[in-house]
Each structure stands twice: as structure tokens, then as C-alpha cells.
Amino acid sequence: xxxxxxxxxxxxxxxxxxxVILSLLSVERIxxxxxxxxxxxxxxxxxxxxxxxxxSRRKIVMGILLLVIFTGIVLERIVEILG
Amino acid sequence: MVQDRCWVCGSDIxxxxxxxxxxxxxxxxxxxxxxxxxxxxxxxxQISIGIFLIAIGALVGLLSYLMGxxxxxxxxxxxxxxxxxxxxxxxxRESIAGRLATDSSLPSLLxxxxxxxxxxxxxxxxxxxxxxxxxxxxxxxxLAETQATRQPPVGLVNSRRIFVTVGExxxxxGVLLDAPGSQILAALEQSLRRDLAKAKLDDLSADLNSGLKxxxxxxxxNFEHKDNTLMIQIELTSLIDLETKLxxxxxxxxxxxxxxxxxxxxxxxSKATGKYVTLKSTxxxxxxxxxxxxxxxxP
Numbered sequence: 001x002x003x004x005x006x007x008x009x010x011x012x013x014x015x016x017x018x019x020v021i022l023s024l025l026s027v028e029r030i031x032x033x034x035x036x037x038x039x040x041x042x043x044x045x046x047x048x049x050x051x052x053x054x055x056s057r058r059k060i061v062m063g064i065l066l067l068v069i070f071t072g073i074v075l076e077r078i079v080e081i082l083g
Numbered sequence: 084m085v086q087d088r089c090w091v092c093g094s095d096i097x098x099x100x101x102x103x104x105x106x107x108x109x110x111x112x113x114x115x116x117x118x119x120x121x122x123x124x125x126x127x128x129q130i131s132i133g134i135f136l137i138a139i140g141a142l143v144g145l146l147s148y149l150m151g152x153x154x155x156x157x158x159x160x161x162x163x164x165x166x167x168x169x170x171x172x173x174x175x176r177e178s179i180a181g182r183l184a185t186d187s188s189l190p191s192l193l194x195x196x197x198x199x200x201x202x203x204x205x206x207x208x209x210x211x212x213x214x215x216x217x218x219x220x221x222x223x224x225x226l227a228e229t230q231a232t233r234q235p236p237v238g239l240v241n242s243r244r245i246f247v248t249v250g251e252x253x254x255x256x257g258v259l260l261d262a263p264g265s266q267i268l269a270a271l272e273q274s275l276r277r278d279l280a281k282a283k284l285d286d287l288s289a290d291l292n293s294g295l296k297x298x299x300x301x302x303x304x305n306f307e308h309k310d311n312t313l314m315i316q317i318e319l320t321s322l323i324d325l326e327t328k329l330x331x332x333x334x335x336x337x338x339x340x341x342x343x344x345x346x347x348x349x350x351x352x353s354k355a356t357g358k359y360v361t362l363k364s365t366x367x368x369x370x371x372x373x374x375x376x377x378x379x380x381x382p
Contacts, residue, residue: 004173011168015161023154033157037164053370054174062168 004055007048014040031073038070108332129169136166185325192263196333208340210353210360213240214280216272219265220353222340225257232257234359234381264347270298279354287355313378315348323372330367345376352378
């Protein structure tokens with residue numbers, strides 16, 4: 001099985017198990033879910049490197065998007081705590 | 084365990100061999116007929132799964148957002164994200180039509196390789212300029228480099244003969260071939276709706292780039308003109324399989340006449356400049372799918 005396929009399967013498993021676990025813990029903040037989704041993306045991609053040249057480029061684009069979202073969430077929490 | 088025989092020298096080869104142990108040629112194995120089809124179906128199934136996950140994710144996400152159920156919203160988001168990954172991340176496999184086209188053209192190109200080898204032709208092929216939409220320059224491979232064979236008559240483009248004489252001396256002979264990239268060039272001109280013989284060399288880079296992109300073959304990444312040499316770099320988006328195979332099994336053809344992709348570029352340059360064009364070198368960088376084509380133009 002190609003690294004890309006393993007990456008997608010692993011990431012999907014991580015995402016859905018996160019949803020199940022956090023919902024069992026009664027987490028009601030969507031930013032917690034999204035922040036974990038972003039972290040899991042980087043964990044899964046590092047565990048399944050290297051991908052093909054084109055796939056790596058695409059993964060970097062998605063990684064940057066998720067990093068921007070994650071940074072936004074962290075900044076929001078910092079402002080919330082300080083404010 | 085002996086599995087098969089080498090397609091060149093006929094010696095026995097083992098299942099794990101990639102190259103013939105006797106003649107060193109790369110072994111081209113015939114894949115089971117069902118394999119390309121299953122690959123094609125895999126790609127189709129992947130698209131269906133991706134679209135399904137995105138649709139489910141969007142629907143569940145929207146409904147749970149409206150109803151204020153956060154875990155369900157997270158579930159929808161997760162499904163949407165996985166769907167995007169399934170659709171966007173994997174490199175799509177070549178279609179069955181593309182694979183068949185590649186495999187079908189290989190034997191005819193190998194015939195040219197065998198012809199060059201049997202006749203012991205070592206000189207590089209000369210692209211004879213032509214004009215007219217869909218009319219491709221032909222390649223003259225001389226027996227020896229003489230005054231007459233350096234610039235064969237332009238009228239040879241219309242000749243249907245293979246063995247031609249271009250001068251009075253016995254050495255003024257050679258083989259006249261259709262360029263391996265002739266059909267690519269014809270399709271390129273048809274997609275651009277213009278005769279490259281009427282194009283200027285300054286515009287050729289843009290024309291080649293948009294034409295090759297429209298055909299889904301390649302894009303031009305570098306174009307340098309200096310004196311009588313032209314350095315063109317293209318990044319292949321298809322035909323990479325054929326390009327790699329030919330470099331292993333038909334070195335004479337690759338160096339003297341060109342592969343379909345490099346030949347199409349050489350023929351386009353010959354048409355646009357109206358000059359005789361010879362391939363000086365073509366280098367393939369398989370990791371980046373880039374081919375550097377160095378062309379020599381007649382003075």
C-alpha cells in the first residue's frame with residue numbers, strides 16, 4: 001500500500017476517534033476539535049513520509065492552511081485569556 | 084526459477100530480474116490484462132469515495148451547526164476534511180487509454196531504433212523545416228556528415244521514401260523518417276489553430292507552453308536562445324513512462340532522433356525558425372519529470 005493511502009487511512013482514523021473521544025468527554029468547543037485535527041494532520045504526515053513529489057507539494061499546501069487555522073485558534077484563546 | 088525470456092536476446096530471465104543478465108536490456112514485462120483496468124477502477128472509486136465524504140460532511144456539518152450540536156459538527160468537519168484529502172492528495176494514475184497509447188507506440192519506435200542500429204547510423208538526425216498546419220518536419224539521418232547531407236533539400240519533406248540520396252557522392256545518402264513527435268506537433272498546431280512556421284522565435288516559448296499544456300503533455304519551464312543553440316526545458320505531465328522506457332531500450336533513437344516529446348519540440352523549433360535543427364543532447368531528470376533539450380540550429 002502506498003504511503004499516501006496509509007496516510008489518509010491513518011488520518012481518518014485519528015479524526016474520527018478524536019470526535020468520539022471528545023464527544024464522550026462532553027467537549028462542546030469546536031476550536032478544540034479543529035486544533036486537534038490540525039495537530040493530527042502533521043503527526044500522521046510525519047509518520048508516513050515521504051510521499052511522491054506532487055503529493056508532498058499538495059500536502060504542504062494543506063499543512064499551511066491547517067497551520068493558519070491552528071494559529072488563529074491559539075491567538076483567539078490567548079486574547080480570550082488575557083482579555 | 085525461470086519465468087520468461089528476454090525480448091531482445093531470448094536468454095532466460097528470472098522473476099526478480101529487472102534487466103537481462105546477458106545483454107543488459109531493461110525487461111518489459113507484460114502485465115496481466117486485468118491490471119490496468121483495476122487501476123482505472125481504483126481511481127474512479129477513489130473519486131466516488133471523496134465526493135461521498137465531502138457531501139456527507141457538508142450535510143452533517145450544516146445541519147448540526149443549525150441545531151447547535153458541536154460533536155456532530157466536528158464529525159461533519161472530519162468527514163469533509165478526509166474527503167478533500169482523498170480527492171486532492173493522491174496523484175491520479177494514468178488512464179487506461181494513456182497507458183495503451185504509450186504501449187502501442189513503443190514497438191514502432193523500437194523498429195526505428197533497430198533500423199538505426201542495423202544500418203549502423205551514428206550521425207544525428209536533421210529536422211528539415213516544413214510549413215503548413217499539421218505538416219511536420221521530417222528527420223534525415225545521414226550515412227555520413229558531408230556538405231550535401233548537412234543541409235538536405237527542403238523538398239524531402241514530401242518524399243515518401245525511406246532511403247534517400249541528397250548528393251552526387253555515394254556518402255550523400257541517408258534515412259528519411261517521420262519525426263516521432265509529428266502527431267504531437269500536429270495536435271499542438273490544431274489546438275493553437277496556427278501554423279508554427281508563421282510564428283516568431285520570440286513567441287515560440289509561449290506557443291509551445293500553451294500548446295503542450297492544452298494537450299496535457301508538458302509545460303515549458305525554461306527557454307534560452309544563444310547564437311545557434313537553443314536550450315529548452317520542459318516538465319512532463321504525461322508520457323514520462325514512455326520517456327523513461329525509451330531511454331533504457333532505444334538509446335540511439337533518443338540521442339539521434341528524439342523521443343516523441345523531445346522530437347515534437349525539435350520539430351516545432353525547425354518549423355518556427357525555418358532552419359535545420361539537430362538534437363545536441365536531451366537529459367531527463369526523472370524525479371522532477373523535467374527534460375532539458377539542447378538543440379543546434381543551422382547557421
